[in-house]
Amino acid sequence: MIDEAAAALGAAGRVVVFTCAGISAESGVPTFRDDLTGLWARYDPEQLATPEAFDTDPDLVWGWYEWRRARVRQASPNAGHVAVAAIEARVPGSVVVTQNVDDLHERAGSTAPIHLHGSLFAPRCAASAHPAELPESAAASDGGRIEPPRCTECDALVRPGVVWFGEPLPEAALSAAVDACGDCDVLLTVGTSGVVYPAAALPLIAARAGATVIQINPDRTPLDDVCTFNLRGTAAQLLPALVR
Numbered sequence: 001m002i003d004e005a006a007a008a009l010g011a012a013g014r015v016v017v018f019t020c021a022g023i024s025a026e027s028g029v030p031t032f033r034d035d036l037t038g039l040w041a042r043y044d045p046e047q048l049a050t051p052e053a054f055d056t057d058p059d060l061v062w063g064w065y066e067w068r069r070a071r072v073r074q075a076s077p078n079a080g081h082v083a084v085a086a087i088e089a090r091v092p093g094s095v096v097v098t099q100n101v102d103d104l105h106e107r108a109g110s111t112a113p114i115h116l117h118g119s120l121f122a123p124r125c126a127a128s129a130h131p132a133e134l135p136e137s138a139a140a141s142d143g144g145r146i147e148p149p150r151c152t153e154c155d156a157l158v159r160p161g162v163v164w165f166g167e168p169l170p171e172a173a174l175s176a177a178v179d180a181c182g183d184c185d186v187l188l189t190v191g192t193s194g195v196v197y198p199a200a201a202l203p204l205i206a207a208r209a210g211a212t213v214i215q216i217n218p219d220r221t222p223l224d225d226v227c228t229f230n231l232r233g234t235a236a237q238l239l240p241a242l243v244r
C-alpha cells in the first residue's frame with residue numbers, strides 16, 4: 001500500500017499536507033490525547049484550552065502553556081517534519097496546514113505553514129489582541145501556576161496566541177486551508193484524531209473534490225472512511241518512506 005501511496009504523491013502536481021499533534025509526538029511533544037504527565041495528569045486539555053479556564057484561573061492556564069512552550073523549545077523537529085519540508089521543496093506550490101501550535105515545521109525548513117489554531121510563540125493582549133513580547137520561558141520543570149505578563153499598552157492580561165475551544169479560527173487561515181484542500185491532487189493527513197472541527201473537515205473537503213487522501217496514524221480514526229490509503233504507523237517512520 002505504501003508504494004501506491006508514494007506513487008500517487010510522486011505524481012501529484014498540487015499537494016496539501018495536513019498535520020496535527022501526532023507529527024510532533026516523536027519529538028517528545030505530548031499530543032492532546034496522550035496521558036499528560038506530572039502536574040498536568042489531572043487536567044483535561046479540552047477544559048484548560050478554553051477562554052473560561054483562562055478567565056477563571058489565568059495563572060494555571062498561562063503556566064500550562066509556558067510548560068508546553070518550554071517542552072517545544074527543548075524538542076527538535078523529527079524525520080516527519082523534515083520529510084514535509086522535502087515535499088514542499090519538491091512540489092512547488094504545495095501547502096502545509098497544521099493544527100499544531102509548535103514551531104517544529106518552521107525549524108525543519110517549512111516556509112509558511114498555515115497555523116489553524118495559532119502558535120505558542122505569538123502571545124497577545126487578552127483585551128486588544130495587541131501582540132505581546134514572549135517572556136523568558138519561566139516554566140518550572142513540572143509546569144504549575146505562573147502569573148501571565150500584562151499588556152504594555154493597556155495593562156490587561158496577556159494570553160497565549162492560540163485558538164481555544166469555542167473560539168473561531170483565524171478567517172484567513174481557515175479560508176486558505178479550505179481553498180487548498182478543495183483544489184489539490186493529494187492531501188496527506190498526519191497524526192490527527194480527526195475529532196476537532198472545523199479542521200477535521202479538511203480531509204473530507206479534499207476527498208469530495210476528488211483528491212487522493214493519504215492518512216498516516218498508528219490508530220484508526222473517524223477519517224479512515226474518507227481516505228484512499230490508511231497507512232498504519234508513525235510520522236517519523238512513514239513520511240520519509242513516502243517521500244523517498
Ligand code: BV8
Pocket residue numbers: 020021022023025026031032033034046049099100101117162163164165166167168169190191192193194195196197198199216217218219221233234235236
Ligand atoms: C469553533 C489550540 C466556532 C489550543 C486546539 C462542528 C463544527 C465547528 C465546531 C465544532 C463542531 N463540533 C464541535 C465543535 C466545537 C469544537 C470541537 O471541535 N470540539 C471537539 C472536541 C468535538 N471546535 C471548536 O471549538 C473550534 N472553534 O468551532 O468555533 C465559532 C465560530 C464563530 C464564533 C465563535 C465560535 C476551535 C477548535 C480549536 C481548539 N484548539 N488547539 C492548544 O493547543 O492548547 S485543538 C487541539 O486538539 C489541537 O490543536 C488539535 O486540533 C486538536 C486535536 O488534537 P490532534 O492534533 O488530533 O491530537 P490528538 O491528541 O487528538 O490526536 C493525536 C493523534 O495522533 C492520534 O490519532 C494518535 O493516534 C496519533 N499519533 C500519536 N503518535 C503519533 C501519531 N500519529 C503519527 N505519528 C505518531 N508518532
